[in-house]
Amino acid sequence: MWDDDAASRKLGIELHEASDGHARISMPVTEEMVNGHGMCHGGYLFLLADSTFACACNSAGPVAVAAAADIVFVASAQLGDVLQAEASERVAYGRSGVYDVTVTRPRDGQVIAEFRGHSRTLRSS
Secondary structure (H helix, E strand, C coil): CHHHCHHHHHCCCEEEEEECCEEEEEEECCHHHECCCCCECHHHHHHHHHHHHHHHHCCCCCCEEEEEEEEEECCCCCCCCEEEEEEEEEEEECCEEEEEEEEEECCCCEEEEEEEEEEEECCCC
16 A cells, blocks of 8 residues: 555655554655645645554555544644654454554654544455
């Protein structure tokens, strides 16, 4: 899945780990990601968390997709920050799962956002 994720690759997102319902990814905040307030646009923060969620819920197979997700923005990120997102499976039941993702700025440990994703595995054809 990650090898075919052109959107994440184009943004400089790097996958560092994905196994057993867990994933860790990083993303640099570039000029193109900064909004009119001089902060990283929330859509990019959501994309980072969502990509991490996708890697975590697909780490053990079968194919899983997002059924729902929400995010809470805690602090702003700035141009030049390198952000890290870490996802963990909270619970899996039937074809569904719940995952939490924390986005941080590792240089000072600041939490930037908290994301919760709900996954659904696809039925085999």
